[in-house]
Amino acid sequence: MRRVIIAGAGIVGLSTALSLRQAGFEVAVRERAPRIRETGAVLGVWPHTIRELERIGLGARLDEIKAERSFVRYRDFSGADFTMTKMPPARTVYRPQLSALLASAVGEDDLRTGKELVDYIEDPAGVTVYYADGDHERADLLVGADGLNSRVRTILAPGTESHHQGGHHVWRAVLPFDRDIGDGAPVLGRNRTRGTLIRLADGSCCWVIAQFGATISTTMTSKEEALARVSDLHDGTWPFALREVVLATPQDSVLHSRVAVVPAISRWASDRVVLAGDGAHAMSPHIGSGASLGIEDARVLGDYLSRADIAPALTAYQDDRLDRYRQVRQHADAMAAAPTPLSYVERFSEYLTWLHTT
Ligand SMILES: Cc1cc2nc3c(=O)[nH]c(=O)nc-3n(C[C@H](O)[C@H](O)[C@H](O)COP(=O)(O)OP(=O)(O)OC[C@H]3O[C@@H](n4cnc5c(N)ncnc54)[C@H](O)[C@@H]3O)c2cc1C
Known part of the structure; x- marks a missing residue:
């Protein structure tokens, strides 16, 4: 053999x-x-x-x-919906x-x-x-x-x-979070940011924030960097618990990657x-x-x-x-x-x- x-x-x-x-x-x-x-x-x-x-x-x-079946549609930072009729339904594992x-x-x-x-x-x-x-x-x-x-x-x-892909960074975490997190549609925000909140099958919550062309401070923690991007993803006029969930995340649980290819x-x-x-x-x-x-x-x-x-x-x-x-x-x-x-x-x-x- x-x-x-x-x-x-x-x-x-x-x-x-x-x-x-x-x-x-x-x-x-x-x-x-x-x-x-x-x-x-x-x-x-x-x-x-x-x-x-x-x-x-x-x-x-x-x-x-x-x-889990997940949404294949996006919002912008004001909550406006981009429906993608041609997209296949994704599953989240x-x-x-x-x-x-x-x-x-x-x-x-x-x-x-x-x-x-x-x-x-x-x-x-x-x-x-x-x-x-x-x-x-x-x-x-x-x-x-x-x-x-x-x-x-x-x-x-x-x-x-x-090599690193110029300025492309991702922050993410999984944590227990019982309150409503909305419908899980990812947000394409200002300043080339992307963000999402997903409820996992075991009831915990996952958040992901990413940005192309990001500038990173030498003094901020990963959690502070993630929080600094929330206002690009949510103008505060519609229900989106991203800030609350990131605030509830212990600093040690925040994974930060500089994207490499x-x-x-x-x-x-x-x-x-x-x-x-x-x-x-x-x-x-x-x-x-x-x-x-x-x-x-x-x-x-x-x-x-x-x-x-x-x-x-x-x-x-x-x-x-x-x-x-x-x-x-x-x-x-x-x-x-x-x-x-x-x-x-x-x-x-x-x-x-x-x-x-x-
Ligand atoms: C933030 C982020 C989000 C992503 N989201 C998605 C997504 O939604 N959907 C999707 O399809 N993909 C996604 N990806 C991409 C996906 O994670 C990777 O493409 C995938 O995990 C690659 O799997 P791999 O097995 O090739 O490599 P890896 O997962 O890196 O596994 C390589 C393994 O090799 C081992 N190894 C390394 N060197 C040696 C050695 N010398 N000897 C023996 N073992 C060694 C490592 O320890 C590791 O276990 C995402 C990636 C990132 C960073």
Whole structure:
């Protein structure tokens, strides 16, 4: 039986394990962290993603994480509604729940944590993978699903380090909050801000505030930075509990990220090594589909590997995905450059229609 080592047990590494197991591989997932990720906020997943998860065998178990249906319409800061009739209904999942579900489907026997890939050497018969603890092991194939700062990518395609996307910042938190938070429609505010409040299946509340072109103070806390943007998202004339919820958040619970991306690269594969997920293409979260696209990578890779030998399958996968991501980038750039909230929504709608019909 062909054996694959998958570096990284994020959503994409775990999805790849399920997909390649279906393609007939013995899978070995190796994760640097001591545990599968237990933090994070919510992920919006599209009907397209649910179909991909069903195709890699997770469909029947998705009910276990009670993905919530969420709104696919937007408001501006005065509460005016942009209804997006062409948008598919999204579902919102709590990221740690999806990770835990995928990890349990992979199973403990095929998953080891505390294993940081530091190097690999490829030869005609396979690949040897080296770990920070001094250990090494062999496989027929290595998948780099090791995220934004992928070690596998920097060996496979040197000079492709991730970089910050000029001034794009995100603040978010999950907390208990019993009072009414409104209908969950995201707001596209002034000064290129975006904000949302979502009720999760377990009753807790998630808020997210983001801004393109943000200027960050050296003296303010993350919570103060988030609060400073609330007036761009809410003019106070309509019911929106964002300020109340952010004020109720303990400072330690506020996650702040400066958005970083992977440059467009032309090499995703060699004869025995291949990239998937953020390791290959981390993009700005404003397209709300990095994880969805990574799950699609996992399914497509499994399809090619079930039909062909490893080297030709990897070449076919690379060609297929490079073309798709060239188009995703065009959509993402068009959204980020949108001059008004309305044009942002129109461009997002065009992107999602494309995603679901191609
Ligand atoms: C604020 C924000 C909001 C987002 N919202 C959405 C959304 O609504 N919908 C959506 O689809 N996407 C969203 N995304 C994008 C999504 O989070 C990512 O695209 C997705 O999580 C990538 O998954 P991954 O498995 O490729 O990478 P990661 O989740 O980064 O996983 C990589 C794993 O590899 C491990 N690792 C790293 N290096 C090594 C090594 N050397 N050896 C072994 N293991 C290693 C890491 O510890 C990690 O567990 C959002 C992103 C952000 C930042």
